[in-house]
Amino acid sequence: MSVIETSNLTKRFGKTLAVDDVSLKVERGHVYGILGPNGSGKTTTIGMIVGIIRPTSGTFRLFDGDTPQDLHEARRRIGGTLEQPNFYPFLTGRENLKIVAGIKGLGKREIETALAVVNMSDRAHKEFKTFSLGMKQRLALAAAMLGDPELLILDEPTNSLDPEGMVEIRELILKLAGLGKTIVLASHLLVEVERICSHVAIIKNGRLLKHGTVAEITRGDSSYSVHAGDLNSLQTAIENYPGTQHTHRHTDRIIVELKDNDPAALNRYLAQRGIYLSELSEQERSLEDAFMEVAFTGESNSRQGS
Numbered sequence: 654m655s656v657i658e659t660s661n662l663t664k665r666f667g668k669t670l671a672v673d674d675v676s677l678k679v680e681r682g683h684v685y686g687i688l689g690p691n692g693s694g695k696t697t698t699i700g701m702i703v704g705i706i707r708p709t710s711g712t713f714r715l716f717d718g719d720t721p722q723d724l725h726e727a728r729r730r731i732g733g734t735l736e737q738p739n740f741y742p743f744l745t746g747r748e749n750l751k752i753v754a755g756i757k758g759l760g761k762r763e764i765e766t767a768l769a770v771v772n773m774s775d776r777a778h779k780e781f782k783t784f785s786l787g788m789k790q791r792l793a794l795a796a797a798m799l800g801d802p803e804l805l806i807l808d809e810p811t812n813s814l815d816p817e818g819m820v821e822i823r824e825l826i827l828k829l830a831g832l833g834k835t836i837v838l839a840s841h842l843l844v845e846v847e848r849i850c851s852h853v854a855i856i857k858n859g860r861l862l863k864h865g866t867v868a869e870i871t872r873g874d875s876s877y878s879v880h881a882g883d884l885n886s887l888q889t890a891i892e893n894y895p896g897t898q899h900t901h902r903h904t905d906r907i908i909v910e911l912k913d914n915d916p917a918a919l920n921r922y923l924a925q926r927g928i929y930l931s932e933l934s935e936q937e938r939s940l941e942d943a944f945m946e947v948a949f950t951g952e953s954n955s956r957q958g959s
């Protein structure tokens with residue numbers, strides 16, 4: 654089942670095209686990272702999905718529902734956190750949750766359940782202003798978890814936390830995913846997305862550059878690292894090979910991107926010319942490499958529907 658499906662979603666603020674024709678699909682159980690630099694349109698995309706920003710054009714569906722009534726119902730199945738959690742400083746954690754719960758029509762039982770999920774039951778009697786940033790984020794997650802929503806939408810959940818706080822929140826997000834929640838997470842932190850997301854959409858200047866599983870995006874499509882005794886003749890042969898898209902010479906090997914992703918054919922071609930490879934391996938990339946590559950080449954979305 655698709656939990657979120659956007660089609661050509663677009664948002665303009667005056668002259669700024671904040672979100673530009675974004676079509677993406679989040680399925681049940683995904684931990685879906687929206688990854689992009691500052692100002693790339695992550696918060697705006699999320700804002701449209703949770704209903705606080707009206708799209709300029711394009712459409713989206715939540716839980717496969719189409720009608721405005723469906724959308725209204727669907728929003729009850731969503732919990733979210735904003736970039737800056739907004740709580741009353743002089744109220745305790747529990748009192749703050751009571752206010753949020755009141756808006757959602759929920760009571761004490763749901764508050765205690767949510768506090769337990771984020772391991773805050775024994776600290777929620779303290780005033781919000783005494784909380785560390787990590788605890789503030791935890792409380793925000795508890796607020797999002799009120800009423801046990803199926804979909805959690807988190808905007809930069811580890812923003813401004815210290816490394817320890819980040820790890821704590823990431824573990825908590827993984828725990829929620831383990832409980833079967835679908836999670837959408839906006840982040841400008843590559844490591845964060847790489848560590849906790851199953852899927853990622855890379856956006857820049859409002860445009861969706863690429864999306865797919867983290868493994869698909871980091872696998873390196875059709876790039877191979879090759880090595881043979883004589884690198885110069887190897888390079889010449891690879892450059893002459895009709896299936897070569899692109900080559901890059903390193904000091905000790907050559908990286909070749911193939912048009913048809915058929916490394917065996919390259920191997921045969923080289924062997925026929927008396928060049929025997931001592932190494933031919935798929936090129937591993939970190940999400941950072943993948944991000945830099947798509948962000949700088951502006952590769953269009955080639956994984957539509959994956």
Ligand SMILES: Nc1ncnc2c1ncn2[C@@H]1O[C@H](COP(=O)(O)OP(=O)(O)OP(=O)(O)O)[C@@H](O)[C@H]1O
Pocket residue numbers: 666669670671672689690691692693694695696697698841
């Ligand atoms: N209410 C608004 N009015 C005018 N421009 C806006 C508004 N909200 C966002 N923008 C602009 O839209 C673009 C996308 O902003 P958005 O906040 O969605 O990016 P982001 O990816 O969440 O960035 P960050 O990583 O800084 O949170 C930016 O150029 C921003 O200045």
Ligand SMILES: [Mg+2]
Pocket residue numbers: 695696697736808
């Ligand atoms: Mg943002």
